[in-house]
Amino acid sequence: MRYVSTRGNAPVLGFSDVVLAGLARDGGLYVPETWPTLDAATIASFAGRSYPDVAFEVISRFVDGDIADADLKAMIDAAYTGTFRHPAVTPLVQIAPDHFLLELFHGPTLAFKDVAMQLLARLMDHVLGRRGARATIVGATSGDTGGAAIEAFRGRDNTDIFILFPDGRVSDVQRRQMTTVLDANVHCIALQGTFDDAQGLVKGMFNHFAFRDELRLSGVNSINWGRIAAQVVYYFVAAVALGAPARKVSFTVPTGNFGDIFAGYVAKKMGLPIDRLVIATNVNDILARTLETGRYEATGVVPSTSPSMDIEVSSNFERLVFEACGRDAPTVTRLMQTLTQSGAFALPDAAFAAIRSEFAAGRASVEATAALIRRLRSEAGYLIDTHGGNGVVVAEAFTGGPVPMVTLATAHPAKFPDAVQAASGERPALPAFLGDLMERPERMTVLANDLAAVEAFVRRRARVLA
Numbered sequence: 001m002r003y004v005s006t007r008g009n010a011p012v013l014g015f016s017d018v019v020l021a022g023l024a025r026d027g028g029l030y031v032p033e034t035w036p037t038l039d040a041a042t043i044a045s046f047a048g049r050s051y052p053d054v055a056f057e058v059i060s061r062f063v064d065g066d067i068a069d070a071d072l073k074a075m076i077d078a079a080y081t082g083t084f085r086h087p088a089v090t091p092l093v094q095i096a097p098d099h100f101l102l103e104l105f106h107g108p109t110l111a112f113k114d115v116a117m118q119l120l121a122r123l124m125d126h127v128l129g130r131r132g133a134r135a136t137i138v139g140a141t142s143g144d145t146g147g148a149a150i151e152a153f154r155g156r157d158n159t160d161i162f163i164l165f166p167d168g169r170v171s172d173v174q175r176r177q178m179t180t181v182l183d184a185n186v187h188c189i190a191l192q193g194t195f196d197d198a199q200g201l202v203k204g205m206f207n208h209f210a211f212r213d214e215l216r217l218s219g220v221n222s223i224n225w226g227r228i229a230a231q232v233v234y235y236f237v238a239a240v241a242l243g244a245p246a247r248k249v250s251f252t253v254p255t256g257n258f259g260d261i262f263a264g265y266v267a268k269k270m271g272l273p274i275d276r277l278v279i280a281t282n283v284n285d286i287l288a289r290t291l292e293t294g295r296y297e298a299t300g301v302v303p304s305t306s307p308s309m310d311i312e313v314s315s316n317f318e319r320l321v322f323e324a325c326g327r328d329a330p331t332v333t334r335l336m337q338t339l340t341q342s343g344a345f346a347l348p349d350a351a352f353a354a355i356r357s358e359f360a361a362g363r364a365s366v367e368a369t370a371a372l373i374r375r376l377r378s379e380a381g382y383l384i385d386t387h388g389g390n391g392v393v394v395a396e397a398f399t400g401g402p403v404p405m406v407t408l409a410t411a412h413p414a415k416f417p418d419a420v421q422a423a424s425g426e427r428p429a430l431p432a433f434l435g436d437l438m439e440r441p442e443r444m445t446v447l448a449n450d451l452a453a454v455e456a457f458v459r460r461r462a463r464v465l466a
């Protein structure tokens with residue numbers, strides 16, 4: 001399996017190199033040259049098997065021998081055995097006759113990011129160890145990626161990790177999950193800007209080749225194909241539990257950077273019979289507007305009660321545009337340059353039609369999500385977080401037919417206690433192992449939204465230069 005860039009002008013790489021590369025050198029994102037497929041009998045055989053077993057079946061199609069099967073199996077087992085607080089790893093919960101929640105928050109930092117990050121850290125460590133190399137990881141977070149990455153990479157000898165988060169725009173729990181980890185290889189940067197600014201700086205560091213090569217940069221955001229590959233697994237696990245491949249299943253995904261729902265699209269490309277893929281946005285609804293008008297247009301991010309979805313530059317949308325444009329890399333390059341220059345681009349007609357044939361979309365206001373949280377608590381006895389709540393609000397417009405709907409519950413409600421309490425009257429408690437989180441000492445550095453300042457900070461701290 002080889003990987004090509006969405007912009008067509010970067011080296012073609014194998015899986016191990018793609019996992020270390022993060023962003024492609026032409027500014028694009030790596031995707032498999034062709035989609036691996038699983039036939040119906042193979043998908044049916046997943047029924048009743050453990051999460052690590054299914055993960056190996058799916059992920060090995062993307063690794064394609066680049067890492068020995070025995071090593072890959074061992075890393076998958078270690079990632080998903082004993083690290084998640086539920087034996088099923090990603091259990092399903094029924095909230096209505098035809099509506100299920102896929103709980104993705106049973107990992108160490110209580111968000112779906114743990115599912116991929118627990119494996120990605122092991123994969124990167126393995127590849128670096130094999131090469132006797134070190135890397136400097138830079139990542140941007142709107143709240144959850146950062147904590148999951150720090151937890152997965154803390155204390156590792158081969159990597160230093162620098163996480164940029166928007167100062168004052170993540171919840172206290174999210175911030176403390178990052179800033180209270182005091183291992184020497186962990187560096188938290190409270191950026192004076194938005195998540196889009198943070199992501200822009202990360203991409204700026206990757207596109208500054210002298211810096212990128214000197215620091216041996218790697219990325220752990222969903223620009224990294226390893227993240228997407230690991231997230232594909234739970235679509236298979238959930239759909240098979242509900243009767244696939246004999247029965248179609250729909251998914252609604254709370255969306256920001258488009259990585260999670262793109263993983264669903266990949267599962268469909270691989271042969272999983274997915275009926276609808278529904279994009280759920282909050283008030284930052286650039287993707288819902290794009291699905292309506294064909295025009296991707298930034299209007300400015302507004303803080304909401306679901307801060308992890310407060311995103312306008314939705315990185316992985318580029319992977320979908322690449323597919324929808326018939327893998328025409330020059331067109332993707334032109335559209336992305338237009339976005340950088342003017343803050344907007346118009347999808348070509350055929351690409352717009354292709355996207356609308358695969359996806360639906362909707363938005364959830366802060367008020368609608370608060371009402372939903374209250375209703376779900378009183379009617380179903382279920383306390384959902386604001387991000388999953390956005391998903392359910394949007395999903396309910398698509399339920400009622402013969403196809404079951406699965407909404408991704410992407411975070412534990414205790415990550416957003418104030419918003420969940422304001423909506424439901426109940427303050428969700430952190431699990432016992434995080435009981436003293438609010439008392440632990442914090443360490444972070446506040447930096448301006450300035451590439452040179454961030455690069456200087458990374459250069460001063462990175463052990464790769466020692």
Ligand SMILES: Cc1ncc(COP(=O)(O)O)c(C=O)c1O
Pocket residue numbers: 111112142143144145222254255256257258259260261308309387388410411
């Ligand atoms: C809790 C939560 N839900 C949903 C999302 C959106 O996921 P994605 O960025 O993959 O679209 C995020 C951030 O990524 C998140 O942290």
Ligand SMILES: N[C@@H](CCOP(=O)(O)O)C(=O)O
Pocket residue numbers: 140141142143144145146220221222223256257259308309315
């Ligand atoms: N919501 C995310 C934003 C980054 O997304 P990623 O999946 O590209 O890492 C976060 O919580 O940080």
